[in-house]
Amino acid sequence: MASQTEENYLKTLFNLANDKNEVNISELAAQMQVSMPTVNSMVKTLQKNDWLIYEKYKPVILTQKGKKEAALIIRKHRLTEMFLVNKMGFGWEEVHEIAEQVEHIHAPKFFERMDEMMGFPTIDPHGSPIPDKQGRIQEINYLTLSKCKAGQTVILAALTNSSTEFLEFLNSRELSLGTELTINSVENYDQSMVATYVGHTSETLSEKVCERLLVRVIG
Amino acid sequence: MASQTEENYLKTLFNLANDKNEVNISELAAQMQVSMPTVNSMVKTLQKNDWLIYEKYKPVILTQKGKKEAALIIRKHRLTEMFLVNKMGFGWEEVHEIAEQVEHIHAPKFFERMDEMMGFPTIDPHGSPIPDKQGRIQEINYLTLSKCKAGQTVILAALTNSSTEFLEFLNSRELSLGTELTINSVENYDQSMVATYVGHTSETLSEKVCERLLVRVIG
DNA sequence: TTATAATGTTAGATTTATCTAACAAAATTG
DNA sequence: CAATTTTGTTAGATAAATCTAACATTATAA
Ligand SMILES: [Mn+2]
Ligand SMILES: [Mn+2]
Ligand SMILES: [Mn+2]
Ligand SMILES: [Mn+2]
DSSP, X not given: OOOHHHHHHHHXXXXXXXXXXXXXXXXXXXXXXXXXXXXXXXXXXXXXXTSEEOOTTSOEEEOHHHHHHHHHHHHHHHHHHHHHHHTTOOOTTTHHHHHHHHTTOOOXXXXXXXXXXXXXXXXXXXXXXXXXXXXXXXXXXXEEGGGXXXXXXXXXXXXXXXXXXXXXXXXXXXXOTTOEEEEEEEOTTTOOEEEEETTEEEEEXXXXXXXXXXXXXXX | OOOXXXXXXXXXXXXXXXXXXXXXXXXXHHHHTSOHHHHHHHHHHHHHTTSEEOOTTSOEEEOHHHHHHHHHHHHHHHHHHHHHHHTTOOOTTTHHHHHXXXXXXXXXXXXXXXXXXXXXXXXXXXXXXXXXXXXXXXXXXXXXXXXXXXXXXXXXXXXXXXXXXHHHHHHHTTOOTTOEEEXXXXXXXXXXXXXXXXXXXEEEXXXXXXXXXXXXXXX
């Protein structure tokens, strides 16, 4: 059974994997906030459990087993976040830290009950998909708001970044998942957008913000 | 901040403490299922944090600070057990193992929300008191059913043992907290009792069982 | 009251997860 | 392509939590 530390590495590896499924030691060290030698020794450990493939001086690659293990931890994380928001009244900006701990609880029934109580949700409070019990993730392809054009109407569906600061910014603008926005205009100089949505007329959103908003175009 | 291991030792120390607040190394080792040298080194560590007083060859004694720390972990454990039963539909025999893990979550709000959602319960699903936010425990003095006499009517209020096996035995006899029992007779030979309660006429309860049932006499 | 048993301690080893310093390989750049 | 930078590895150390073997102290009992 994976230790808490190993579980956190697996999750991070899963999230950092590029199109070739590769992760560099330096990236992993940066993300985990540990030194490269620490990562070097950890990937050797993870390899012994067949969770990844490691060859000297090469980026590491999660195996199928490793990907499944990671997805199941992510499942517990996201179910927890959704439970905290939907059943316990937390704000979407408060739940990540708690889920970071709860995801390591070994008690399948605990998470199954959460799932049942919520009616088997498929996304978490930040719009990210919840992997199923087999560790499969449904790929959803949303568009970044910054890719949209003036005149379009979109629905905010997910976020590319869920830091507390960003979530608090969105709270301050009363932007939440499901909000319908109409793009009034796009400023050519800095790519900032002016949008209208429930309760807000001509709200300006910087490019930095628009890049982090994932939307479904509806008109 | 106490590690998970330290938290488990503190909790066990709290529960093992006798009237003089003393705990022997051997008891602690037995309860924690580790060797005596392991306990020996751990109590030295706990002493460095002023959680207990240790002197060579003497039983250890929790300090006020140590008692409070322990009581606050027990609070998290019992709130969790109550939440699992009252809000998530678990049976009282299923919750201890999960609570044993959840009690180590560092997220005051998480437990405060549980507490609020349940309306600030004062006992857990096994009838044990939930320490308050200051770590104070209200002492309740129930009677052991085995101390009662034929003819008396009592209400099942708590248990001295909450092992899964015992809880499953109680389930099989449809005995739960709050059940009103009338003692028909006490067998002189083996101290077994014959009792009547909702749905059960003349149910025989062994001395072993009666010793583990804490009751309030109501007639 | 001495022998024996029970309890507790010390010494030394192991595993896990981390670090720094030094070195090696690979990638980038002038 | 050679110099430099970036990335990755090795070696060796540390702290936490555990173990066994050996020894010491305290308690019990003959
Ligand atoms: Mn999260
Ligand atoms: Mn985590
Ligand atoms: Mn319990
Ligand atoms: Mn525990």
